[in-house]
Amino acid sequence: MQRDPSTSLRSVRDDDHARTTNEILKKIRALEIKTRGLVETAFAGDYHSVFKGRGMNFEDVREYQPGDEIRAIDWNVTARMGNAFVKKFTEERELTVMLVVDVSASGNFGSTTQSKRELAAEVACLLAFSAIRNNDKVGLILFTDRVELFIPPKKGRSHTLRLIREILFFEPKGRGTDPALALDYLNKIVTRRAVVFFISDFQAPDFSRSLAVSGRRHDFVAIHIHDERERALPNIGIITLEDAETGDQIEINTADRTTRSRFSGLVDERDQELARVLRRNNIDAIALQTGKDYLPQLRSFFKQRERRLGVR
Secondary structure, three states, X not given: OOOOXXXXXXXXXXXXXXXXXXXXXXXXXXXXXXXXXXXXXXXXXXXXXXXXXXXXXXXXXXXXXXXXXXXXXXXXXXXXXOOOEEEEEEEOOOOEEEEEEEOOHHHHOOOOOOOHHHXXXXXXXXXXXXXXXXXXXXXXXXXXXXXXXXXEXXXXXXXXXXXXXXXXXXXXXXXXXXXXXXXXXXXXXXXXXXXXXXXXXXXXXXXXXXXXHHHHHOEEEEEEEEOHHXXXXXXXXXXXXXXXXXXXXXXXXXXXXXXXXXXXXXHHHHHHHHXXXXXXXXXEEEEEEOOOOOHHHHHHHHHHHHHHHOOO
8 A cells, every 4th residue: 555645744744843842842941940940049039129019009098196207198188187197008019020022133143052032031031930939920022123022911830931932932023123113012002110121132223212211111121132252353364244134244354453443342332322321211231141141140230229229
């Protein structure tokens, strides 16, 4: 009896699909184990102390009692009732955390064993599990030169694993980067104040106007992902550089000291301009590099933020 070749083809495709699925699950599981371990042992306390309980909701008023904070007096009610009344507040127990992640083509670059996108996914995973452990909701926006994906904020491990899968394996339609578009979408779709972690290499046109709006509406943290080879050219002679997002190519001689110096100077100028924009809008920033341990920088950032905000 002759074998149907289409059956063999389906079998091969099924095997490839199963292998791909298993590899994806294995990678997500490994990332979950690593980041959950960091959350349990080192990082969750930093996250909790900085972000938990920062919001207060007005609940009611009651009569003033000796020892009450004078600043809590509700002067309108006091004037109307003839006795001093103070406002009662309850701590906002639940936060909404939004991960806004750049998945443009430039994120696929990495001169080490780790690409910028992989580093972004790992950091996002750590932040997501910290939020879930804190009983916060987490949502996701993936963007390129368009909004590629929006997942509304929810709680739970399975939801978090879905976010990580999308960050790692989502195949975007766009290749360029438009942070302004992503921020405009964020400002429209997330109406209540949220903690926003904006993860990108920031190789993009000016987006300061949209950033100013987001910075006012949300507790905004910019996480700048970069690679060492994007900051300094090695002395290896004539090479061809290609822009991952546009496909444009340029041939340069890296043996020329002036060329290497000019390249580094342009990168420094871009970074300084980004720092000015963030500082002007009172936005906190963290710089992380592929192939390097990111935990010390994250913990240092949160400790400094805790001291600055006077969190107890």
